[in-house]
Amino acid sequence: MSNHFSSRDGDKTPVTGGVDLPARLVCALPPDDDIxxxxxxxxxxxxxxxxxxxxxxxxxxxxxxxxxDDTKRALISDIQRALGxxxxxxxxx
Amino acid sequence: MNLPEKVCLTNCATGTxxxxxxxxxxxxxxxxxxxxxxWVDLENPLRDPADEVDRHWEWRAILSRSQNxxxxxxxxxxxxxxxVQAAMTFRLDAKSALEADKHAVFIxxxxxxxxxxxxxxxxxxxxxxxxxxxxxxxxxxxSLGFGGRVNLFPxxxxxFYEQRGFRPTAENEGGxxxxxxxxxxxxxxxxxxGLIDE
Numbered sequence: 001m002s003n004h005f006s007s008r009d010g011d012k013t014p015v016t017g018g019v020d021l022p023a024r025l026v027c028a029l030p031p032d033d034d035i036x037x038x039x040x041x042x043x044x045x046x047x048x049x050x051x052x053x054x055x056x057x058x059x060x061x062x063x064x065x066x067x068x069d070d071t072k073r074a075l076i077s078d079i080q081r082a083l084g085x086x087x088x089x090x091x092x093x
Numbered sequence: 094m095n096l097p098e099k100v101c102l103t104n105c106a107t108g109t110x111x112x113x114x115x116x117x118x119x120x121x122x123x124x125x126x127x128x129x130x131x132w133v134d135l136e137n138p139l140r141d142p143a144d145e146v147d148r149h150w151e152w153r154a155i156l157s158r159s160q161n162x163x164x165x166x167x168x169x170x171x172x173x174x175x176x177v178q179a180a181m182t183f184r185l186d187a188k189s190a191l192e193a194d195k196h197a198v199f200i201x202x203x204x205x206x207x208x209x210x211x212x213x214x215x216x217x218x219x220x221x222x223x224x225x226x227x228x229x230x231x232x233x234x235x236s237l238g239f240g241g242r243v244n245l246f247p248x249x250x251x252x253f254y255e256q257r258g259f260r261p262t263a264e265n266e267g268g269x270x271x272x273x274x275x276x277x278x279x280x281x282x283x284x285x286x287g288l289i290d291e
Binding site for chain 1: 146164182186203222225248
């Protein structure tokens with residue numbers, strides 16, 4: 001795609017979606033009430049639940065809720081390292 | 094490092110860059126920052142805004158319907174004036190439609206503010222917010238161990254997504270084909286954006 005824009009060029013990303021995800025493509029993840037709602041807690045939870053065949057950790061979901069954010073970040077970082085997920089080099093897109 | 098928190102936006106009039114914030118989109122944000130503003134501050138639109146695919150979308154209602162799903166997430170891009178320049182809802186509990194037993198992030202809805210659309214206004218304000226949210230979804234998928242896989246319904250914009258590496262899948266819903274960004278293309282995208290090393 002060309003990088004030469006004029007002032008007439010606005011955002012090219014078109015309106016997308018509005019069609020529901022088919023039920024057959026929804027993962028069977030726990031529907032219970034103990035799922036963390038904060039972003040860090042949910043990320044740690046998802047990493048553990050969806051990669052259970054690769055990382056094993058003796059863990060209770062309630063433990064996540066009790067963690068502070070720094071501990072959650074450290075846990076996420078450890079799991080990602082074990083899974084070969086690289087750290088992002090910057091926080092600006 | 095955590096997920097990206099900022100996006101480089103281009104001011105279309107001046108060509109200068111402004112950093113936009115990637116923020117959680119709440120129901121109140123959706124009501125005041127989108128539903129009550131996006132369609133009322135358009136000056137001399139080039140075509141009838143009523144013809145826009147998302148003209149009837151009520152973002153607050155969309156968020157209300159999904160608020161009980163822990164796997165549903167919403168983000169927006171805010172500029173320094175606190176205005177919402179783009180918004181996206183997505184799900185973390187989707188399956189890949191191209192690779193069995195793999196997970197994906199599903200983009201439920203994605204739209205830039207009408208004032209940024211060059212097909213709709215004579216002088217768009219910002220460029221880069223929609224792309225920023227799309228790349229954020231890929232980064233979210235990668236960070237969860239989903240390989241960066243993202244799927245979505247392009248809704249008449251297949252070419253745009255095919256040019257960015259998305260592929261049509263065999264999945265159809267309501268006459269629309271689901272497209273998916275495979276892991277290799279997703280990692281290539283993240284690499285090209287300087288988020289990860291090759």
